[in-house]
Ligand code: DX5
């Protein structure tokens with residue numbers, strides 16, 4: 253389904269070859285490149301900062317979708333905007349002032365996203381839907397790739413789709429998306445699918461056996 257955006261997460265790519273990995277996934281049909289930023293505080297893992305995003309930028313023709321799993325987030329927004337992010341997504345749980353954060357992202361000229369952990373109800377973003385371009389529903393607890401899809405999030409996606417109505421807001425789903433779970437989230441109303449291990453398992457640029465899952469098959 254071409255109207256569904258596929259966003260491979262480079263968290264599952266070869267960390268020594270990100271430039272080549274980004275070029276390869278775009279050549280295979282990726283719509284967005286999903287970059288998971290983790291701070292070892294909001295989530296129990298560490299990944300990339302704005303310098304890494306700036307280094308990736310010339311290797312990505314399309315959309316750089318930056319998922320900020322950091323707290324506080326506000327002090328870093330300008331750096332990620334300057335690094336060339338197209339979408340900046342902050343977690344509703346990351347601080348008391350998500351509204352201010354979203355205003356700041358749009359003020360920097362970027363598309364604004366808000367992410368929800370599996371334990372957070374949809375109501376937490378109900379009052380924000382006019383100021384976001386994307387809501388990211390986490391279908392794993394954030395921090396690591398390769399975790400199992402949490403089924404209880406499916407009704408949440410459907411509820412969010414009803415709340416969004418005709419607003420031009422994407423529903424992105426992140427975590428445990430595979431050829432098996434992708435149709436379920438799409439049916440529930442998601443239109444942007446993040447996939448890390450499903451895309452990169454069994455192959456990468458450094459291991460040219462090919463990607464484990466054809467990107468357009470997701
Ligand atoms: C988890 C990240 C995800 C992760 C998804 O904290 O936000 O983007 O890379 O990986 P898979 O697809 O392997 O669950």
Ligand code: ZN
Nearest residue numbers: 288319426446
């Ligand atoms: Zn993510």
